[in-house]
Amino acid sequence: MTTHEIVAKLWNLCNVLRDDGITYHQYVTELTYILFLKMAKETGTEKDIPAHCRWDVLAGKSGIELKHVYRRILTELGESGTGRVREIYHDAVSNIDEPKNLEKIITSINALDWYSAQEEGLGNLYEGLLEKNANEKKSGAGQYFTPRVLIDVMVRLMKPQPGERCNDPACGTFGFMIAADRYVRDHNDDYFKLGEDAAVFQKKQAFTGCELVPDTHRLALMNAMLHGIEGEILQADTLSTAGKTMKGYDLVLTNPPFGTKKGGERASRDDFAFATSNKQLNFLQHIYRSLKLGGRAAVVLPDNVLFADGDGARIRADLMDKCNLHTVLRLPTGIFYAQGVKTNVLFFVRGQNDKGNTKEVWFYDLRTNMPSFGKTNPLKKDHFAQFEAAYEAADRRAVQDERWSVFTREEIKAKADSLDLGLIRDESLLEYDELPDPIESGEECIAQLEEAVDLMKSVVRELQSLTGREAN
Numbered sequence: 001m002t003t004h005e006i007v008a009k010l011w012n013l014c015n016v017l018r019d020d021g022i023t024y025h026q027y028v029t030e031l032t033y034i035l036f037l038k039m040a041k042e043t044g045t046e047k048d049i050p051a052h053c054r055w056d057v058l059a060g061k062s063g064i065e066l067k068h069v070y071r072r073i074l075t076e077l078g079e080s081g082t083g084r085v086r087e088i089y090h091d092a093v094s095n096i097d098e099p100k101n102l103e104k105i106i107t108s109i110n111a112l113d114w115y116s117a118q119e120e121g122l123g124n125l126y127e128g129l130l131e132k133n134a135n136e137k138k139s140g141a142g143q144y145f146t147p148r149v150l151i152d153v154m155v156r157l158m159k160p161q162p163g164e165r166c167n168d169p170a171c172g173t174f175g176f177m178i179a180a181d182r183y184v185r186d187h188n189d190d191y192f193k194l195g196e197d198a199a200v201f202q203k204k205q206a207f208t209g210c211e212l213v214p215d216t217h218r219l220a221l222m223n224a225m226l227h228g229i230e231g232e233i234l235q236a237d238t239l240s241t242a243g244k245t246m247k248g249y250d251l252v253l254t255n256p257p258f259g260t261k262k263g264g265e266r267a268s269r270d271d272f273a274f275a276t277s278n279k280q281l282n283f284l285q286h287i288y289r290s291l292k293l294g295g296r297a298a299v300v301l302p303d304n305v306l307f308a309d310g311d312g313a314r315i316r317a318d319l320m321d322k323c324n325l326h327t328v329l330r331l332p333t334g335i336f337y338a339q340g341v342k343t344n345v346l347f348f349v350r351g352q353n354d355k356g357n358t359k360e361v362w363f364y365d366l367r368t369n370m371p372s373f374g375k376t377n378p379l380k381k382d383h384f385a386q387f388e389a390a391y392e393a394a395d396r397r398a399v400q401d402e403r404w405s406v407f408t409r410e411e412i413k414a415k416a417d418s419l420d421l422g423l424i425r426d427e428s429l430l431e432y433d434e435l436p437d438p439i440e441s442g443e444e445c446i447a448q449l450e451e452a453v454d455l456m457k458s459v460v461r462e463l464q465s466l467t468g469r470e471a472n
Contacts, residue, residue: 001113007128016104026095028133029215032222033074033092034109039122042114048085053077059106067099088221123226130173146175146255147335153384154253154298154345155179157391162194162202164250169238169286171209174220176253178227181207203230210234210246239282240268247290255300256283273318276311285315288323291350303342306419313417320358323348327391330365330422334373358409362396363422365403
């Protein structure tokens with residue numbers, strides 16, 4: 001049984017819970033509680049779980065007793081567990097009210113081919129569930145789930161290295177950091193090429209994050225654990241004072257949440273130079289301030305960040321002063337859950353000083369004249385091939401690609417520091433001077449209509465002659 005098949009079976013169990021009024025997102029959270037116990041048993045890592053809270057105890061119960069034992073386990077692990085176990089079960093509450101439904105899920109999970117699942121990687125299985133949840137519109141999870149193909153592109157171009165401190169300040173289910181960890185593992189023989197101390201650093205310190213939403217934070221913890229990552233994942237608001245401690249990073253990869261602060265309030269950070277209620281602009285300030293000198297970042301941001309005036313313009317100017325904003329990728333529409341939202345990836349490097357680091361900005365338009373992406377036409381690696389080639393070209397000016405353009409810092413300044421640039425001509429739109437002469441068009445339409453009327457008249461006459469009927 002493949003991981004894909006197991007994911008499909010686990011996901012279909014959600015149908016069992018509909019009568020309990022459980023949402024897709026609640027279901028994934030519930031699965032996390034249950035799967036953790038099962039996976040701990042299958043991998044021989046139950047040492048951190050008290051004997052009376054383990055899978056075999058849960059699987060040996062039924063009916064009302066099962067419901068009571070399950071809820072007791074959740075409470076006890078959340079209050080008395082240690083390390084990551086306690087974090088995952090912190091304030092855990094079951095939404096399953098019907099004991100038969102709970103029994104059905106546990107029985108079904110027990111019957112799965114766990115040997116095959118381990119062979120393919122339990123982390124891959126869990127990521128498959130998260131992706132399934134994100135692609136289900138009713139779950140609302142797509143708001144924090146970045147398409148894996150985009151994550152992989154950003155990671156490949158950023159090339160995380162052993163010994164680097166990597167962070168995602170709005171980490172969702174921890175997808176960026178898991179991809180970064182996978183990249184470093186793939187290029188270092190699963191860390192066997194590194195010394196013991198270096199390998200420990202990668203597992204325990206290299207990859208960190210912060211997530212505001214408690215249930216999403218729980219999914220991130222589980223995802224990290226299944227991928228062998230033990231770095232700190234804070235449950236906090238990066239835009240609050242908690243975010244002030246997040247700094248000195250070699251690499252930041254992230255897709256911050258869209259929208260404004262609740263009630264339009266400003267971020268409660270006294271270290272931000274520019275006060276605004278725009279979340280993305282505040283995250284942008286946080287990110288370039290969190291980088292060490294020479295640190296780099298790739299950040300997904302909506303269009304409004306590129307052209308917002310007032311503090312928006314001042315933040316962009318500050319960014320281009322403190323960092324070399326060398327590349328902006330204009331992303332296609334339809335790749336996120338929030339349809340119609342236009343997004344970009346900003347690539348930048350923190351300078352050695354705080355002034356004049358950006359000399360020019362290269363733009364790649366992957367939006368204009370692109371197909372509509374979605375479930376039926378998913379975004380694929382191949383769609384980024386030309387962009388990656390342009391990005392990594394030894395001589396960017398030698399690249400022959402109409403989607404690839406450059407603007408100097410002076411040209412950007414002349415446009416009030418707007419970065420809403422680099423889009424090519426939309427072939428679906430007609431220029432005014434290319435429109436046909438209205439008089440000629442009108443005369444042509446009249447001629448075509450008259451021809452059509454004459455044709456219809458001849459058809460009617462022919463039918464009349466065949467039936468012997470005369471015209472009125």
